[in-house]
Amino acid sequence: MIELAGISFSYPGRPILRDVNLRIRRGEYLGVTGDNGSGKTTLVKLLNGLLLPQEGRITVGGASTSDRESLLAIRRSVGIVFQNPDAQAVGETVEEDIVFGLENIRVPASEIDRRIDSYLGMLGIKELRDRNISLLSGGQKQLVNIAAVMAMEPACIVFDEAISMLDAGNRKNVLQRISRLNSRGTSIIQITHNPEDLSNCHRVIAISDGRISQQGLVEDAEEANETNKGKEGRGGREGGGKFRDRRTGPGSGVFREGCGIGIRHLSHTYNPGTEWAVPALRDVSLTIGKGRVTGIVGGIGSGKSTLACLIAGLDTPASGSIAIDGRPPEPGRNVRILFQHPEEFFFERTVREAVAFGLSKAGLPENAVGRRVLSAIDEVGLDRSVLGESPFHLSSGEQRLAAFAISIAMKPQYVILDEPTAGLDQRSRKRVLDAIRRMTRGEGAGGGGVTVIYISHRIGEVLEVADRVVVLDAGNLTFEGTNATYRDRM
Amino acid sequence: MFATYRKGNSLLHRIEARTKLLLTAGTGILVYLADPLGLGLLSIALFLLIRVAGIPASSLVKGLRPMVIFFAMIFLTHLLLQGSGVVASAIPVARFVLLILFTTVLLHTTSQSELKMALVALMKPLGGFGRELAFMVGVAMALIPGLMRDKETIARAQTARGCKPAGLRGFVALIVPLLRRSFRRADELSDALESRCYHRDREYYYYGGALAGKDYLLLGGFGAVLVLILVL
Numbered sequence: 001m002i003e004l005a006g007i008s009f010s011y012p013g014r015p016i017l018r019d020v021n022l023r024i025r026r027g028e029y030l031g032v033t034g035d036n037g038s039g040k041t042t043l044v045k046l047l048n049g050l051l052l053p054q055e056g057r058i059t060v061g062g063a064s065t066s067d068r069e070s071l072l073a074i075r076r077s078v079g080i081v082f083q084n085p086d087a088q089a090v091g092e093t094v095e096e097d098i099v100f101g102l103e104n105i106r107v108p109a110s111e112i113d114r115r116i117d118s119y120l121g122m123l124g125i126k127e128l129r130d131r132n133i134s135l136l137s138g139g140q141k142q143l144v145n146i147a148a149v150m151a152m153e154p155a156c157i158v159f160d161e162a163i164s165m166l167d168a169g170n171r172k173n174v175l176q177r178i179s180r181l182n183s184r185g186t187s188i189i190q191i192t193h194n195p196e197d198l199s200n201c202h203r204v205i206a207i208s209d210g211r212i213s214q215q216g217l218v219e220d221a222e223e224a225n226e227t228n229k230g231k232e233g234r235g236g237r238e239g240g241g242k243f244r245d246r247r248t249g250p251g252s253g254v255f256r257e258g259c260g261i262g263i264r265h266l267s268h269t270y271n272p273g274t275e276w277a278v279p280a281l282r283d284v285s286l287t288i289g290k291g292r293v294t295g296i297v298g299g300i301g302s303g304k305s306t307l308a309c310l311i312a313g314l315d316t317p318a319s320g321s322i323a324i325d326g327r328p329p330e331p332g333r334n335v336r337i338l339f340q341h342p343e344e345f346f347f348e349r350t351v352r353e354a355v356a357f358g359l360s361k362a363g364l365p366e367n368a369v370g371r372r373v374l375s376a377i378d379e380v381g382l383d384r385s386v387l388g389e390s391p392f393h394l395s396s397g398e399q400r401l402a403a404f405a406i407s408i409a410m411k412p413q414y415v416i417l418d419e420p421t422a423g424l425d426q427r428s429r430k431r432v433l434d435a436i437r438r439m440t441r442g443e444g445a446g447g448g449g450v451t452v453i454y455i456s457h458r459i460g461e462v463l464e465v466a467d468r469v470v471v472l473d474a475g476n477l478t479f480e481g482t483n484a485t486y487r488d489r490m
Numbered sequence: 491m492f493a494t495y496r497k498g499n500s501l502l503h504r505i506e507a508r509t510k511l512l513l514t515a516g517t518g519i520l521v522y523l524a525d526p527l528g529l530g531l532l533s534i535a536l537f538l539l540i541r542v543a544g545i546p547a548s549s550l551v552k553g554l555r556p557m558v559i560f561f562a563m564i565f566l567t568h569l570l571l572q573g574s575g576v577v578a579s580a581i582p583v584a585r586f587v588l589l590i591l592f593t594t595v596l597l598h599t600t601s602q603s604e605l606k607m608a609l610v611a612l613m614k615p616l617g618g619f620g621r622e623l624a625f626m627v628g629v630a631m632a633l634i635p636g637l638m639r640d641k642e643t644i645a646r647a648q649t650a651r652g653c654k655p656a657g658l659r660g661f662v663a664l665i666v667p668l669l670r671r672s673f674r675r676a677d678e679l680s681d682a683l684e685s686r687c688y689h690r691d692r693e694y695y696y697y698g699g700a701l702a703g704k705d706y707l708l709l710g711g712f713g714a715v716l717v718l719i720l721v722l
Binding site: 045048050072076079080086087088089090092102104106109112145148152309312314331333336339342344346347357358406407410 | 631635670
């Protein structure tokens with residue numbers, strides 16, 4: 001169905017793909033893996049003519065992507081769901097967004113209505129049909145994007161890291177739906193860093209240095225999946241009904257007044273008093289002990305990011321209280337937060353300037369700033385040579401670690417990491433987790449001993465580093481306990 | 491500056507978006523032409539519309555607040571540089587206030603999608619150019635909430651880093667990531683649009699329909715009043 005012959009593609013001064021040959025058959029389920037920057041997304045954009053190869057030829061159903069006349073037909077055949085859920089919606093409401101693509105390919109109005117119902121129902125989000133997209137959570141938006149592409153019923157659907165940000169329950173559901181579509185003859189190309197997302201693939205390829213470095217059968221992916229079972233796989237629906245009625249009472253941790261983070265009867269609602277009012281947290285009480293990693297997990301809309309912002313002092317709770325070492329949260333002082341993709345907030349010219357920024361602002365003498373910068377860079381495991389480079393020129397993993405260094409340099413007592421491994425490949429992910437362990441165990445030159453609050457929808461990853469686990473479900477606290485207790489109860 | 495749409499079932503909410511858009515444009519002409527007495531009558535009409543639409547006063551004040559310096563400058567320019575009296579200097583300010591408030595009524599009672607579809611329909615006579623223009627306006631409107639959210643997120647992230655969003659440094663800390671995000675978002679959106687088979691000859695047929703009798707009545711009545719005022 002899709003054939004790539006001798007494909008090469010470069011950005012100015014940077015070769016991305018070199019002499020790639022690949023054939024994707026009708027009805028095939030192909031998995032594609034590779035590190036950040038290996039050329040996966042470039043490959044995706046070449047498949048439906050968003051990019052054109054500088055060498056070689058790509059044909060879809062016999063038509064070349066270089067032929068402008070065929071482009072619309074090719075795009076009708078190859079649908080793509082991209083990674084960023086915020087940059088794909090065209091309509092104001094969910095319904096309008098799905099209608100957009102269907103009107104483009106002139107689906108009759110009555111059929112549009114049927115498809116909207118059918119695909120929203122298939123993904124379990126029928127109730128979102130009339131909702132305003134900008135008010136949905138990231139995960140919900142991505143489900144809408146998936147529904148919008150599926151509803152166009154292309155012969156091949158490419159998922160470019162599109163399900164990585166879904167929680168385990170939704171990911172499992174979407175993977176099942178994808179398999180069902182595949183069994184009905186739709187070709188699927190699944191681009192992912194997560195081996196467990198590849199378990200239904202007929203074939204898996206890995207891209208490295210712009211070439212297809214490895215082609216394997218489904219067994220390879222299954223083997224990888226087995227390795228990961230007991231981590232992500234056992235998570236099931238994080239924050240789901242399993243944990244209900246097992247809630248430990250507030251203060252069951254080691255909390256003493258004036259030490260650690262005490263959260264008491266915390267409730268919060270967005271847009272209160274309006275028709276868009278969304279209760280985000282309901283009477284949450286818990287204790288986060290000092291000098292450890294506490295993982296806060298939950299599915300889409302569970303309230304974990306809301307809780308993070310409240311602890312960080314960036315929002316004021318509707319009711320309840322938060323005390324950090326007996327004091328209210330003071331952002332940038334007694335608590336720091338790193339949002340998802342913290343590298344997007346760089347504005348300095350070099351990594352050195354970025355790490356030194358907060359230190360200089362705090363009035364530290366220049367030599368002390370220099371020492372702290374070096375120790376922070378060492379602590380996160382970055383090479384000191386990156387200090388003179390632009391943060392924008394680092395790899396994704398290095399950018400993430402540089403963002404960690406910015407926080408660590410300030411010697412914070414409490415750091416909140418919101419989805420710290422989002423969008424990273426396995427190697428970068430491991431570096432990030434290693435850095436977190438060093439931060440908390442005091443092994444680094446920066447002194448360590450930081451209390452980390454690790455927010456994630458991926459329970460497997462949280463269990464790798466967290467001492468304690470907190471599970472949220474629809475704004476309710478459904479579990480609070482040690483890592484071992486959590487594993488025992490699974 | 492402008493209000494956000496609030497769902498409702500008032501008389502104004504139920505009027506077709508094309509009609510509301512044309513009436514608002516026509517009212518703009520009236521506001522421009524009106525003498526003090528006319529401005530008074532328009533103010534009464536505006537007050538009634540606000541009551542009918544159920545728009546809270548706080549929302550109107552919020553919409554006007556960012557414009558206060560602009561209003562003051564207009565007033566002082568007329569008063570001090572052109573030597574107009576206090577009342578004469580207040581009239582141009584009143585025109586601007588009325589224009590903004592009439593637009594606020596439109597935006598409060600018409601959703602983005604309704605506005606987009608109204609633009610598409612009204613620009614139909616312009617052919618492909620009109621369709622593309624309406625589409626671009628629609629996409630720009632869809633991007634605004636994302637941009638506002640990005641600005642908010644970046645400001646929070648920089649605050650969390652200890653960088654207050656004030657002064658030149660604070661401005662740079664906000665604008666550099668915001669521009670990078672916006673350009674990237676625009677690129678990504680363009681890829682998503684093309685992947686979903688967007689083409690300039692696309693038709694809009696799922697929503698919308700013909701104007702009803704009451705719309706023609708409203709437009710006809712308003713048009714007649716406007717022509718009368720222009721002729722007299």
